[in-house]
Amino acid sequence: xxxxxxxxxxxxxxxDGLGVGIATGAYGTSFGAVSVAAGLDVWQTCVLSxxxxxxxSQFALVGVVASGGAPMSGALTALLLGTRNTLYGLxxxxxxxxxxxxxxxxxxxxxxESTAMSVTRESRPAARLGFLVTGGSVFLLWNLxxxxxxxxxxxxxxxxxxxxxxxxxxxxxxxLWPRLDTTRNRVVAVAAAAVAIGAVPLTxxxxxxxxxxxxxxxxxxxxxxxxxxxxxR
Amino acid sequence: MTVWAAVLVAGIxxxxxxxxxxxxxxxxxxxxxVARVADLIPVALLxxxxxxxxxxxxxxLVADARLVGLGAAVVLLVxxxxxxxxxxxxALVAALARLLT
Numbered sequence: 001x002x003x004x005x006x007x008x009x010x011x012x013x014x015x016d017g018l019g020v021g022i023a024t025g026a027y028g029t030s031f032g033a034v035s036v037a038a039g040l041d042v043w044q045t046c047v048l049s050x051x052x053x054x055x056x057s058q059f060a061l062v063g064v065v066a067s068g069g070a071p072m073s074g075a076l077t078a079l080l081l082g083t084r085n086t087l088y089g090l091x092x093x094x095x096x097x098x099x100x101x102x103x104x105x106x107x108x109x110x111x112x113e114s115t116a117m118s119v120t121r122e123s124r125p126a127a128r129l130g131f132l133v134t135g136g137s138v139f140l141l142w143n144l145x146x147x148x149x150x151x152x153x154x155x156x157x158x159x160x161x162x163x164x165x166x167x168x169x170x171x172x173x174x175x176l177w178p179r180l181d182t183t184r185n186r187v188v189a190v191a192a193a194a195v196a197i198g199a200v201p202l203t204x205x206x207x208x209x210x211x212x213x214x215x216x217x218x219x220x221x222x223x224x225x226x227x228x229x230x231x232x233r
Numbered sequence: 234m235t236v237w238a239a240v241l242v243a244g245i246x247x248x249x250x251x252x253x254x255x256x257x258x259x260x261x262x263x264x265x266x267v268a269r270v271a272d273l274i275p276v277a278l279l280x281x282x283x284x285x286x287x288x289x290x291x292x293x294l295v296a297d298a299r300l301v302g303l304g305a306a307v308v309l310l311v312x313x314x315x316x317x318x319x320x321x322x323x324a325l326v327a328a329l330a331r332l333l334t
């Protein structure tokens with residue numbers, strides 16, 4: 001590698017990455033507890049964290065199962081949420097410049113946090129370091145914390161007595177919160193919530209959430225139509 | 234068994250979605266409709282999940298302690314509390330509300 005990082009920059013990137021890794025990894029405990037409360041066993045919970053390794057999708061799958069939905073509609077919701085990692089990958093690819101087995105391995109670490117900690121870097125070595133330290137530490141701690149949460153969750157009895165059913169909604173809201181920074185996103189969020197609530201009595205569990213994804217598609221396409229005349233001005 | 238199938242299908246699928254992003258030429262994202270829809274999908278899905286999780290119960294809608302828990306989550310988010318505090322704080326408030334009713 002031609003470019004070298006100076007020691008101070010290297011230390012800063014490692015420190016920031018570990019900080020995000022510890023903060024994010026720790027909330028694996030809430031995923032572990034919520035997942036066993038939803039009815040998954042400890043093994044299924046841990047395999048989700050190891051294999052899927054993307055928090056919102058994991059919460060979505062167990063959330064749909066918890067509300068009585070078919071596991072496969074939970075899987076579909078998880079996959080739809082997982083599409084944002086594809087976008088992260090598109091932005092990361094030229095920055096990281098990985099190929100072959102390195103790309104295949106790095107792909108597993110493409111999540112919200114590792115992306116955020118590398119897209120702002122100015123050089124390839126800095127971007128790679130931020131990506132690997134953040135992604136690696138989140139991966140390690142997220143999986144350890146999931147196991148701890150799942151084991152704790154199996155011994156506490158009825159999860160409703162501890163409000164864990166409310167914790168799922170709170171987790172989704174906390175994941176949504178930073179995205180509500182534009183009027184457009186707030187309107188789409190309210191519309192999607194309304195559509196989902198309206199669909200609950202009419203459809204099988206798990207389906208309302210997928211119907212709400214239609215709101216996003218509609219908003220995206222309609223918005224383009226509205227903008228088109230402005231382009232011609 | 235169906236839970237295992239869902240776990241494996243969604244797990245492998247989510248990995249392939251990540252790998253696709255690192256492998257596909259960036260020009261795909263240049264199409265504005267693709268970028269906008271992809272940006273809005275997580276917003277719509279998460280908002281719908283919040284709604285269904287808090288007032289849904291099978292095929293019926295109910296207002297119970299979960300709604301109180303969500304209120305607590307909103308307050309904690311406005312106060313910029315960290316993720317773990319929001320999640321477990323909301324659980325605690327819902328549990329207390331259940332105890333009192």
